[in-house]
Each structure stands twice: as structure tokens, then as C-alpha cells.
Amino acid sequence: MTQIVIVDNDGREVEIEVSDGTSVMEAAVGAGLSGMAADCGGGMACATCHCYVDEAWYAKLDAPSQVEDDMLAFAASARTETSRLSCQIVIGPELEGLRVTLPDTQY
Amino acid sequence: MPIDAANPVPTSYPRLAGADQVPDHVPPELIRTTGLTFGPNFLAAPHKFMADMHNDLPPIFFDVSPFSNQWCLTKHSDAFFMLRNPEVFSNEGATPFPRDPNDYFYFIPIEIDPPEHNKYRAILAPVFSPAGVSKLEQKVRDLSNALIDELIDAKQCEFTTDFGRPLPVSVFLDIMGLPQEKRDTFVEWAVDLLHSNDREIMGRAMHSITQYLKEAIEDKRQNPDDAVISRIVHAEIDGRPMSGPEIFGFVCFLFIGGLDTVFATLNNMWLWLAQNPDRCREMINDPDNIDNQVEELLRCFSVTFSGRMVAKDFEMRGVQFKKGDRVTAILPACNFDPDIFPNPTEIDFSRPRKPILAFAQGVHSCMGAHLARLEIKIAIQEWLKRIPEFELAESAEIIYKPGGVVGPEYVPLVWS
Numbered sequence: 047m048t049q050i051v052i053v054d055n056d057g058r059e060v061e062i063e064v065s066d067g068t069s070v071m072e073a074a075v076g077a078g079l080s081g082m083a084a085d086c087g088g089g090m091a092c093a094t095c096h097c098y099v100d101e102a103w104y105a106k107l108d109a110p111s112q113v114e115d116d117m118l119a120f121a122a123s124a125r126t127e128t129s130r131l132s133c134q135i136v137i138g139p140e141l142e143g144l145r146v147t148l149p150d151t152q153y
Numbered sequence: 154m155p156i157d158a159a160n161p162v163p164t165s166y167p168r169l170a171g172a173d174q175v176p177d178h179v180p181p182e183l184i185r186t187t188g189l190t191f192g193p194n195f196l197a198a199p200h201k202f203m204a205d206m207h208n209d210l211p212p213i214f215f216d217v218s219p220f221s222n223q224w225c226l227t228k229h230s231d232a233f234f235m236l237r238n239p240e241v242f243s244n245e246g247a248t249p250f251p252r253d254p255n256d257y258f259y260f261i262p263i264e265i266d267p268p269e270h271n272k273y274r275a276i277l278a279p280v281f282s283p284a285g286v287s288k289l290e291q292k293v294r295d296l297s298n299a300l301i302d303e304l305i306d307a308k309q310c311e312f313t314t315d316f317g318r319p320l321p322v323s324v325f326l327d328i329m330g331l332p333q334e335k336r337d338t339f340v341e342w343a344v345d346l347l348h349s350n351d352r353e354i355m356g357r358a359m360h361s362i363t364q365y366l367k368e369a370i371e372d373k374r375q376n377p378d379d380a381v382i383s384r385i386v387h388a389e390i391d392g393r394p395m396s397g398p399e400i401f402g403f404v405c406f407l408f409i410g411g412l413d414t415v416f417a418t419l420n421n422m423w424l425w426l427a428q429n430p431d432r433c434r435e436m437i438n439d440p441d442n443i444d445n446q447v448e449e450l451l452r453c454f455s456v457t458f459s460g461r462m463v464a465k466d467f468e469m470r471g472v473q474f475k476k477g478d479r480v481t482a483i484l485p486a487c488n489f490d491p492d493i494f495p496n497p498t499e500i501d502f503s504r505p506r507k508p509i510l511a512f513a514q515g516v517h518s519c520m521g522a523h524l525a526r527l528e529i530k531i532a533i534q535e536w537l538k539r540i541p542e543f544e545l546a547e548s549a550e551i552i553y554k555p556g557g558v559v560g561p562e563y564v565p566l567v568w569s
Contacts, residue, residue: 089516120282153283
């Protein structure tokens with residue numbers, strides 16, 4: 047289990063214990079966070095699990111794939127330098143303390 | 154073995170129907186004949202019928218009907234699982250819409266499973282994604298107001314004919330890159346195909362639609378633009394151009410999937426609005442909450458179902474599904490699951506947001522969901538701005554016809 051922090055779209059900081067191998071998207075859906083939609087369930091087909099990764103953590107993640115990069119351009123909230131699709135961030139012990147923020151809206 | 158989307162062949166999956174075609178592995182105590190989508194109890198009040206399924210039926214049951222025998226899921230969590238696990242619950246062969254076996258095509262992308270599925274879907278992401286759809290806002294507002302201009306002075310209208318059908322058809326024509334002059338013809342084709350219940354009329358409508366769309370496809374080949382048909386015609390899958398049946402199946406699916414569902418959704422909502430003037434006022438007085446209002450109305454007035462083929466033996470809630478079984482998630486019932494939405498039939502615009510299944514979920518979740526949300530939101534905003542008080546015409550008879558898309562046939566309205 048790894049502990050991460052997700053800041054929901056109402057500014058609330060939620061600490062979540064996540065089983066290694068699950069995605070940040072799945073963790074947010076499991077916690078019932080209102081800032082997460084994740085319509086396609088991890089298929090990189092909908093751009094509704096957009097999140098902003100804290101700068102310090104962004105460089106520690108594997109780079110987004112071409113498909114993810116393309117989809118991020120279609121998210122409802124503005125893309126930034128540290129935008130990711132949360133379904134593509136898979137939790138492992140190296141991400142203990144990871145902090146991401148959900149955008150105001152996913153669609 | 155995955156299907157070859159470029160070279161479609163008619164599906165060979167058998168369809169079981171009737172009491173004498175129940176597989177041996179189905180326990181007798183789980184067999185029901187509910188009349189879902191066609192029985193008198195369903196047609197009398199379909200959404201109430203589906204909400205009551207949580208009291209009246211086991212969470213998973215095997216529904217037997219003259220049209221199709223299948224497992225039915227009513228629990229939100231079971232449907233969620235089904236929709237998110239395409240390796241167990243496949244879309245190949247799961248779409249019941251009949252096609253000419255001599256000119257066969259797959260509905261794309263709905264009949265294509267991952268990983269191929271996403272290659273098709275990605276082609277239209279620039280149009281149907283949240284960011285793509287937001288560019289259409291002003292257009293939809295203008296089209297809505299043009300329709301209201303035409304009907305407002307009469308102080309009465311038949312909602313579906315005057316607004317509910319033409320609005321989504323106009324938006325569709327624009328997105329597809331087809332001329333607005335075709336609006337009334339398209340409405341007619343859609344109605345003939347989906348609501349006539351007369352095989353000859355349906356066949357003629359399908360023929361007209363096929364011919365028109367094929368001509369439009371050829372036209373876009375020569376005259377490319379930014380709109381959807383042209384994007385499909387000129388797109389590549391794994392570096393190859395799409396075949397004729399692939400292009401047609403993609404374009405045709407958008408027509409079938411994108412019109413009737415929106416008609417029915419708007420009809421359901423306007424029927425409710427007309428019967429609940431106090432709730433209209435509540436919505437008008439809380440304009441910043443429009444997104445939650447739309448989401449809650451979508452929860453309570455979902456219009457369709459999601460079918461899958463079981464791809465490998467699987468157990469759910471102690472029930473054994475066998476490879477080749479058909480499973481249907483009764484999405485409107487799932488949205489009334491009291492475990493997820495307490496007091497499920499109460500329309501509450503301050504409900505904590507949970508994933509609704511109006512647009513299904515998972516890789517096959519509705520590609521037009523964001524567009525539908527936008528159309529509904531703008532239609533409500535513009536209508537209530539100009540016609541804040543309205544009611545059902547006294548003579549109105551609300552009728553639901555059998556079928557896989559649930560909404561009243563006509564909604565006659567009056568206002569003063």
C-alpha cells in the first residue's frame with residue numbers, strides 16, 4: 047500500500063491508501079471524489095480523468111505516451127505543463143506521498 | 154479471434170428467444186418474463202417500472218421474451234463491472250440492429266473491442282471530447298433560439314416535433330458537415346426507421362439513409378472539410394485507409410446512435426418539467442447549478458440499455474454466466490440503485506455526484522455524452538429563459554411505444 051494525496055475540485059485534500067498497481071484514477075473513483083469522472087474507465091478515450099501533478103512529482107513519472115499526450119489536448123480544463131490522465135499513473139512504492147490536484151471540471 | 158473490421162461478415166451468434174430456449178445452466182428460480190421494453194406494465198410508466206426492479210426482482214435475473222432471452226443486471230456495481238471489463242463482456246455481436254447480409258457492415262466503434270476500438274474513437278476525439286464540444290456552445294444556443302422563435306407565439310407546441318427532434322438533428326448535420334436544408338428529411342428518416350414498427354417503411358428509410366450517406370461520403374472524399382464525415386473518410390487505421398464498409402459503418406452508427414437517444418431524453422425531461430412547475434422555478438432560481446440539474450435529470454431519465462456477449466465463463470453474485478450468453482445492463486434501473494443513490498426516485502439537484510450510467514461507462518461509454526450534456530443544458534437554459542411556465546395540454550395522452558430507447562412519443566405543451 048502506498049499513501050497519496052488528491053486535492054479534489056472543492057480544494058479538499060484527501061489522503062488515500064492505494065494498493066500498488068492501481069491507478070490514481072481508480073483511487074479517486076474508489077474514494078468517490080467529485081472532481082473525477084473517468085467515463086471510459088482507463089481506455090484513454092475520454093480525457094475525463096485529467097489531473098495536475100505537483101511539480102516536484104511530475105518529473106518522477108514515466109513520460110506520457112503519444113495517445114495520452116494527444117488526449118490531454120481535449121480535456122475540458124486547461125492543460126498545463128504537469129497535466130496527466132490519472133488513469134495512466136500507476137501507483138507503486140516509489141510514489142509514496144504523490145500529490146495531484148483535480149481540475150474544476152472534467153467536462 | 155477478433156473480427157476484421159475492414160472486411161465485415163454477418164454475425165453468427167445465435168439469439169435465443171422464448172421459454173423453450175433457456176440454456177441448461179440457468180437456474181429456474183432466476184428465470185423471469187418481465188416484459189421489459191414492451192409489456193403493458195413497462196409501457197404504462199417505464200421509469201417507475203425500472204426503479205421498482207430493485208424491489209420486485211433479484212439483482213441478476215434471466216429475462217425470457219419472444220424477442221430475446223438474456224441475463225439482466227440492475228445493480229449499479231454489477232453494470233459498472235460489466236462495462237469496464239470488455240475481456241469478459243464483449244461487444245462483438247452484441248448490437249441487435251439488423252443489417253443487409255449482402256452489404257454487411259459493423260457499427261463502428263461500438264462493435265469493435267479494445268485494443269482496436271480506441272483507434273477508431275481517437276479519430277473523432279477532436280470533435281466529441283470535452284474541449285471539442287465546448288466550441289459548439291454558441292451554435293447550439295443559436296439553433297435552440299431559432300426553433301423557439303418559430304413556436305413561441307403560438308403558445309402551444311408538440312414538443313418533440315417542434316423542438317425535441319429538430320434540435321439534435323440540426324446539431325448533428327452541422328457536426329457531420331451536411332446541409333441544414335436536410336433537417337426535415339433527416340427527422341423523417343430517423344422517425345420512419347426507429348418508430349414506424351412497419352418493416353416496409355423501416356426498409357425504405359434505411360435505403361434512403363444508406364444512399365444519402367454513401368453519396369455524402371463520396372462527396373467528402375473529393376471535397377474534404379473539418380467536419381466528422383470528412384475526418385472519417387480521410388482517417389487512417391494503423392497507417393492504412395479505412396475500407397468502404399468501415400467508413401459507412403462508422404458514419405451510419407453516429408446517425409443511429411446520436412439522434413433517437415437525444416429525442417427521447419429531451420421528451421422525458423420536458424414531460425417532467427411540464428408536470429413540475431415548482432421544480433422549473435427552482436431551476437430558474439439556481440442557474441449556477443445547471444450542470445448538477447442536467448446530471449440529475451439524466452440519472453432519472455436515462456433512455457437506453459447496454460448489451461454484451463459473455464466472452465468466457467464468469468461468475469457474478471454467485472450466478473454462472475457461460476460463454477455465448479447475452480447480458481444486458483438495464484442502465485435506467487442502475488441509476489435508481491438505492492445503494493448508490495439513496496431515495497433514488499427523488500430528483501434532488503444537490504445530490505453528491507456519483508458516476509451515473511446514462512451514457513454507460515468504460516471504453517464503450519457514449520462518445521456523444523459531452524455533446525448530449527451540452528445540448529440538454531442549453532435547451533433547458535434557453536427554453537426556461539423564454540418559456541418559464543408551461544404545462545401539458547389538457548388533451549395530452551402520454552404514450553410510450555415498445556423499443557430500446559425509452560421516451561414518450563409526443564409531449565403536447567401549452568403556455569400563456
